[in-house]
Amino acid sequence: MKKSIILTFIIALWSIASFAQQALGGATNIISPEVHNNQTVTFRLLAPNAKEVKISGDWMPAPRSADMTKNADGIWTYTTSALASDLYMYSFFVDRFKTTDPNNVYLIRDVATVTNVFIVGNGKADLYQVNNVPHGTVARRWYDSPGNNKKRRITIYTPPNYENTNEKYPVLYLLHGAGGDEEAWIALGRASQIMDNLIAQGKAKPMLVVMTNGNNAQEAAPGESSMGMYKPSMQVANTPGKMEETFPDVIKFIESNYRVKADKANRAIAGLSMGGGHTINISRLHPNTFDYMGVFSAPGAADGNAEYDKTLEQQKANGFKLYWIAVGKTDFLFDRVTAYRAKLDQMGFPYKYRESEGGHTWTNWRDYLSEFAPMLFK
Amino acid sequence: MKKSIILTFIIALWSIASFAQQALGGATNIISPEVHNNQTVTFRLLAPNAKEVKISGDWMPAPRSADMTKNADGIWTYTTSALASDLYMYSFFVDRFKTTDPNNVYLIRDVATVTNVFIVGNGKADLYQVNNVPHGTVARRWYDSPGNNKKRRITIYTPPNYENTNEKYPVLYLLHGAGGDEEAWIALGRASQIMDNLIAQGKAKPMLVVMTNGNNAQEAAPGESSMGMYKPSMQVANTPGKMEETFPDVIKFIESNYRVKADKANRAIAGLSMGGGHTINISRLHPNTFDYMGVFSAPGAADGNAEYDKTLEQQKANGFKLYWIAVGKTDFLFDRVTAYRAKLDQMGFPYKYRESEGGHTWTNWRDYLSEFAPMLFK
Structure with missing residues (x-):
């Protein structure tokens, strides 16, 4: 009797499956x-x-x-x-x-x-695959940014088991480049897969990864705000310095909404291209906030501006664990990264340098995240 | 002095923006x-x-x-x-x-x-837009399903302000059709936009919306499991009855991980096509679990099977608030839905019926969600 019910249901399923809404064409x-x-x-x-x-x-x-x-x-x-x-x-x-x-x-x-x-697969891209390992949670949320006078969308990776412990976790703030948004690292950067795999292999500590929208002119990625489904562009009318000025809104949101360790030793910040510039500026303008900086394919100012350099001197005096600069040999910013490094050398500002093959590409940025995350919070 | 720093940074941003990685072509x-x-x-x-x-x-x-x-x-x-x-x-x-x-x-x-x-816009699709209203959070998580002997991926909408109160919320379990997965309702169904807008307008109560993967053969949507980036298909090797049998794993996960009201009066279940079949079966096989059922474009068995009908009789005897059946006039399942309704009529099984234009389409399913959600938990 039970079998005939199941059979009826199988037939129903199959007929539904066969006739279900066909996409055009x-x-x-x-x-x-x-x-x-x-x-x-x-x-x-x-x-x-x-x-x-x-x-x-x-x-x-x-x-x-x-x-x-x-x-x-x-x-x-x-x-x-x-x-x-x-x-x-x-x-x-x-x-x-x-x-x-x-x-x-x-x-x-x-x-x-x-x-x-x-x-x-069968190499470094195994880190980009979804493997049979514990998976973190990826949430798209909206937070209040009084500094930008708006609510803004943010992508947050919490590590496997976050929901099942009372443990507090460290945080990596991970910033996109020009033309990107809060979807860039999770989609192009395969950030959640890389973190799941590095954590499963014991190579990275469990941590939150917070992926902001670095365009202060935007509430959210294209299609995700009340601006509707417009055509994205590199030309976003950002106010220079606003991302740096309002970044404490992000930290405050994370530290009051998540079970995280809210001290310098447990905060890292990294970014690519424009986000590397943001990383340099946010870390020197809030110089006692992060112990780990990752500057991917981006230079700081090398022109010897005294006020700018004073902030770097302060950052150096306060101390930190790691200032990691990575760039590809054929990156169009290579010479400017070299000039920025020369200035840091002259100042005795300690940093680690990673020179890769290739240029200004997501291939490199996935590599850099894969190498940077294991150095954090140890 | 400060201006020249900003100017340097503007120039850096622009040069980054102009030269940033170009997509092919x-x-x-x-x-x-x-x-x-x-x-x-x-x-x-x-x-x-x-x-x-x-x-x-x-x-x-x-x-x-x-x-x-x-x-x-x-x-x-x-x-x-x-x-x-x-x-x-x-x-x-x-x-x-x-x-x-x-x-x-x-x-x-x-x-x-x-x-x-x-x-x-300027009509019903205003509900599908991202409007300037408070937004819920959408999380992709993995939960343990002992009944399926695997971890499985699930999409969870928590309403605006969920994180900022101590309030407990009701839950709508929202199920996809054949060929779908835990991404279907959030992408094709615009579920988070519909819920944000209905809640903002005061038309729907704030609630969680839990979007499961109804293919017990899968851990997750294509590309989101260790099966990798394979080509999706309607032909998933599901075991009939397994979704119904293991649904308590989902409820248990939600009720032990979220601040929800864990009683029949605060649980709703709805689904389209195959998920409508799941809704009928889950609600009759767990007959004192849900006060609200939404059956979109799907029939139950109309063949007078005694064991099957006994479960419906039990569901009727236990009572519920709403059993809502919706179908389009040109749906290929229209006649079978009519036959199922005739059986319910004969049994004196109370339901509400919504007959729309059109067929087995997401246009209808977005409509049905937009109409069903406001009837819940009132």
């Missing part, structure tokens, strides 16, 4: 991309009417383009050579029209562009 | 879609080499296709007539190749298809 069973065990990757695209299909991927040397080959079914394919472990982005060009891969639902927005991604 | 200043004040919408697509570009949108009558017109700059445009307030989806066809709109970063995944969306 139909679907196929094409798998793309397919990451093979030998780290090669095959892409497939159904475009029977196209005369030419190319693929462009960020692992390719310039001009970043390769021809795809059409088979009898109208499916164009391309297989890479073995790729190093990383998170990659790619696009197709169908008769020179740039498009995403309709068979890959994994896309990430960077400013105003949405691009397909895939991960090749 | 470059960008243009095309705005698409543009929703005009008179509720018409203009779409634009740069495709200078294309011979034909069509647009397909879910507001169009069959065959859902319209020609776009090319201007001298190679930009194809199309403007709709005035559209009723709603959230819409659309695709372009460039020389018959189906593509998303590269100038619209707002996309939602439905099973294995990612589609652009836009909202036309």
